[in-house]
Amino acid sequence: MPRETNGKHKEEKCICCIKTVKWIPVLFIVAIIVWSYYAYVFQLCLITIQSSSERIVLLVVYHISLVMFFWTYGKTVCSCVARVPEEFRLSESEQELLIHAATEEIQLNILEIFAKNLPVLNRTLSGGIRYCEKCHHVKPDRAHHCSVCGECILKMDHHCPWINNCVSFSNYKFFILFLGYSLIYCIFISATSVQYFIAFWKGELEGMGKFHILFLFFVALMFAVSLASLFGYHCYLVLHNRTTLEAFRPAVFCDGPDKNGFNLGAYxxxxxxxxxxxxxxxxxxxxxxxDGVSYPVPRQHSKNSYHSMDTTPVR
Ligand SMILES: [Zn+2]
Ligand SMILES: [Zn+2]
Structure with a gap:
């Protein structure tokens, strides 16, 4: 086999390995859900709980919260990332011009002319048009290059290994709901298993199943605490119209950075x-x-009559 083909083969194998490894956190979450189902439904509800009315109520509420949790998780994982439209990409000749421009000023001019008719308000810190050298396009407002996905993502929030996907314009709603429903799932399990957790320590539970109930309570409580802080933080971000990236580095407009640059009021x-x-x-x-490409902004950031929502700026 020629050396070049061999090298290409190895590279493809390596990319395939990395892609597989990235699914491990997702498989871990699925494994925890499957185990929690066994521990809650079989060990707690069907074997340990004696009252049939209590058993029915718990099983019904449990299955509703499980369905919502799994549905929102699946949608967050499987959503395609929101990609930058073609009209933002520079043609080959424009890219050549940009690369061979004698000064930075000329480069900025080329980008400024190219972006003249694009709905772009965000700027670099020095006031220039934001350009991705890897994807060769002008970055739409709130878009960022994700090094894991290898491309620019619209309204990128962050890349989350637990969903093996970018949290972005296309799945942000699903992500928030996933955090909310997984929190409800964990709180429900902790609240309804706590009395059996206490019974374990009093020596009132029998059989090996009691260890599943013990760990079920621990794991649910541990996840509930960490999810509560993450969910609370994202609720704050939604109400302030800020992505996680913008919370760390505010979006820059013509008149400078503004952490409330997209804030239109909580509702x-x-x-x-x-x-x-x-x-x-x-x-x-x-x-x-x-559309994930352009966003309504408070009046002071709008470009001419470019579709800003008629809302009072929130300060
Ligand atoms: Zn990019
Ligand atoms: Zn990503």
Missing amino acids: NNFRQVFGNRAIIWFFPIKSSVG
């Missing part, structure tokens, strides 16, 4: 992510407002 901010139809707010069904 409008909520509707940006969850949509206008209250009936589907709490289901993992796509309802976020907009």
